[in-house]
Amino acid sequence: MNTQSTNIRVVVTGLGVVAPNGVGLKAFSNAIQKGVSGIRFFKELQALNFSCQIGGMPEVSKELKNNYFTELELKNFNSTGILYAVIAGMDAWKDAGLNCKPTAVDFASGTVFGSGNLGVDKFRESILNIDAGRVRRLGSTSVQQTMSSGASAYLSGKLGLGNLVTSNSSACATGTEALILAYERIKAGKATRMLAGSTSDGGPYVWGGFDALRILPYNFNERPEKASQPMSASASGFVPGCGAGALVLETLESALERKAPIYAEIAGVALNSGGQQNGGSMTAPNPEAVQKCIKEALNDAQITGKEIDAINGHLTATTKDAEEVLNWSVALNRTGANFPYINSLKGMTGHCLSASGSIEAVATVLQMKEGFVFPNINCEKIHPEILKIVAADCVPRKLVKQPLRYAIKASFGFGDVNACIIFKQKNNDPR
Structure with a gap:
């Protein structure tokens, strides 16, 4: 090789x-x-x-x-x-x-x-x-x-x-x-x-x-x-x-x-740490590092934030959810109705800790392969701080049938560590 x-x-x-x-x-x-x-x-x-x-x-x-x-x-x-x-x-x-x-x-x-x-x-x-x-x-x-x-x-x-x-x-x-x-x-x-x-x-x-x-x-x-x-x-x-x-x-x-099945292509990735500085801690992410991680993944994929169709966030159902959405908005430079679809699997599975990123990556790839965005359950009333950033329709509460060209998955862990990966949809001609 x-x-x-x-x-x-x-x-x-x-x-x-x-x-x-x-x-x-x-x-x-x-x-x-x-x-x-x-x-x-x-x-x-x-x-x-x-x-x-x-x-x-x-x-x-x-x-x-x-x-x-x-x-x-x-x-x-x-x-x-x-x-x-x-x-x-x-x-x-x-x-x-x-x-x-x-x-x-x-x-x-x-x-x-x-x-x-x-x-x-x-x-x-x-x-x-x-x-x-x-x-x-x-x-x-x-x-x-x-x-x-x-x-x-x-x-x-x-x-x-x-x-x-x-x-x-x-x-x-x-x-x-x-x-x-x-x-x-x-x-x-x-x-x-x-x-x-x-x-x-x-x-x-x-x-x-x-x-x-x-x-x-x-x-x-x-x-x-x-x-x-x-x-x-x-x-x-x-x-x-x-x-x-x-x-x-x-x-x-x-x-x-x-002649293997191809679910998706990996377009770009990024890893970093917030160093537990500037608001980051053992249990909370440094917003600067989160945004940097997302931007670096976009740069690695050689695309802009405007090309992302869906975000599968970390989003754990804590007070940090609104802050995470804000970080996405800043990094992608998108707000309101121009924001991508965003969802969290944790409404259905809970937070699977060290397994969460891989289980959620499987869900993200399935969305791309089948052309859907799974619903955010238990979110009848979206947090008001999130609605200041994105339109309500960007947080789907029902299944959305939608082809996805680029989907992004990120995880933000204890210790102020961040990981972001961008998947690209594969058509019938993978070349």
Whole structure:
């Protein structure tokens, strides 16, 4: 492979998703178009005295697990983050028309599959055993279920990946960052294809810290599907979630040679940090850096803000939503009715933490492929500060059927880190 090439075009050829409102591409696509919520009540959270007793967690049956893992692999296996990653990753690989039962190492293919924390339930089980002096009962897979690279390691073994195999971690920006790192690997001529994505565990040991921060809604325990309200005047905090999303990225040349499906092309990317300065902090973004990240992605794509048809924002249903919309407006230089469509998947899934960027990227690419903009549910009354910036029609509350040429996805994570990626629609003649 040519390690000096800068003219390599990178396309998306496979998608996989394990989301609170849909496991598998068909179920997920149907759910986001119909505005189906995957947020539900958990008795366990109630028993543990959580204020917010709801969350978004994928429902994975034993039968489905058996399609991806052997009985031996599932023995003493309780790392849901790895489970979600393997299902989403292998589904994306299969969707791209690639072999899920390799007989040799594929040195042209690798993975960047990120996580925020992994194997939390396994850690808890291990700590309890160690504290009780039962170290020999930890099991032979306790390390691989809890190491931060567990998701990418499992996927490498399942798919025979021989190129770069690694995991990244940048809080809520993890998934979008993983896509960008994988894209840059291919653009540099160092890989033909990369499986990119991210995953997140869920449950009380992941969500408890956020409940303690009092940034989760506490008055929707009896109506969980109404709790997550991005861009709404009545938004009262984000709902925690979990899951995994995966995309297969590869060179256009390889995709054409394989006659693979092409969902979209990656037109431009950007990563940066606000350095926790100028209003930025461990938990809040620096507006200057957010705007710079968006502008750099536009510059990388060699387009202007006027060419963006849709934004899939970070938009978590907190007080920062209006500030994020303002950042988009400044960076794109668009306001009022001239503003693009903007939506947030978190109304349906909750905030899937380190998995959010990849799950939302899958949703963004599906919108482009099928020509729709999914609705913002639970946003009957748009926040008045947002309406000062954009027209109400730019925040769709119902499904919009609309061809999209350019769509932009961004994630802004704890630690004041930002990731932005621009997808370009592919027509029947991808050249």
